[in-house]
Every structure is written in C-alpha cells, then in structure tokens.
Amino acid sequence: MVSAVGMIAMNLSIPWTLAVLAAGGLCLWVIVAFNRLVRSRNLLREGWSGVDVQLKRRHSLVPNLLECVKGYSRHEQAVLERVAALRSRAAGDETLAQRRTDENALTDQLRGLFALAEAYPDLKANRSFLDLQTQLADIEDQIQMARRYYNGAARNYNILVESFPGNLVARAFGFARAEFFEIETATHREAPKVEV
Numbered sequence: 001m002v003s004a005v006g007m008i009a010m011n012l013s014i015p016w017t018l019a020v021l022a023a024g025g026l027c028l029w030v031i032v033a034f035n036r037l038v039r040s041r042n043l044l045r046e047g048w049s050g051v052d053v054q055l056k057r058r059h060s061l062v063p064n065l066l067e068c069v070k071g072y073s074r075h076e077q078a079v080l081e082r083v084a085a086l087r088s089r090a091a092g093d094e095t096l097a098q099r100r101t102d103e104n105a106l107t108d109q110l111r112g113l114f115a116l117a118e119a120y121p122d123l124k125a126n127r128s129f130l131d132l133q134t135q136l137a138d139i140e141d142q143i144q145m146a147r148r149y150y151n152g153a154a155r156n157y158n159i160l161v162e163s164f165p166g167n168l169v170a171r172a173f174g175f176a177r178a179e180f181f182e183i184e185t186a187t188h189r190e191a192p193k194v195e196v
Helices: 004-070 074-091 096-118 121-125 127-162 166-172
Strands: none
Touching (some): 004 096, 004 166, 074 096, 121 127
C-alpha cells in the first residue's frame, strides 16, 4: 500500500506538474506569436522594398523627361523646376507619410507636365517623349502592383498586431501598427463622360 506521505507527495506533484506544463505552453505560445509577428513584419519590409524600387525607377526617369520637355517649353521653367525639386525631396523622405505626400505632389506635377505637352504638338509627336511617357506608364503600373502587395502585407501585419491575444505579445515586444501607402499615378486618366 502507498503510505500517507507518498500520497501527499503525489497530490502535491500534480498541481506542480500542471503549473509547469501551463508555463511551458504559455512560453511556447509567446514564441510562436512572436515568430508570426517577425515573419509578417519581414513580408511588410519586403513589400515596401518593392514599392521603393519602383519609385526610384520613376525618379530616375524624371530627368530624361524634363530634358525632353525643356527644349520645347523654355517659358514653362517653373513647372520643370517644381518637378525636379519634388523628385529630390521625395527621394530624401524618412517617413511613409512624408513620402506619400511628396510622391502625390510629384504625380500632380507630372500630370501638369503631360498637360503642358498637349499645348506643344511637336512635343506630343516627339518619339523620345512618347517613349518616356510609355516607360512612365509601365513604371506606374509596377508601382501600383508593388503598392497593392505592400498594403496587403500591411493589412496582414496589422491584423496580427491588433488581434487578441497576439496584441499582448506585439505590445510587449514593440511591434507597432503599419501605415498603408496610397499614391496616385501621373498617367491615370479619367474615363470619358458620355451623355445620353
């Protein structure tokens, strides 16, 4: 028969065993939640890298576009200077909000540049200008695809950061909510209005 001391020891060991298993399970859950957050943050960074590459491609195209337009519109120097200044400023932005604001301002100026081309039929027919406009349209399509990927990664990351109980781990380890990136394109044209 089991002695009384053995019975007491056995009864005390069951709660300790359960406590150790619960603590181990909690530690395992924290590790898994942390790793999911790290994976999601890395996908977010990868998404931003894709957007950044496409924005840099657009920035590198701008000087060629300006040079092509410059020969046709000497008196439109202010537009050309604003485009160049915005390109430089956007390339040096440190926050996503600044980048979004400056990239959208650059987009507005590029639209103005294309509107300017409408006033110069020779420019509009210039092969170099048309090639640059086609390249810009292609780059902007790539920007939109990269932006959609980034925003999808930001959405998934934010779900992990904000959902209970993962938000406890996120808060404990300093994972903050990600911003979405919205940008307009210079080559986007509104659909023509048809009146019946």
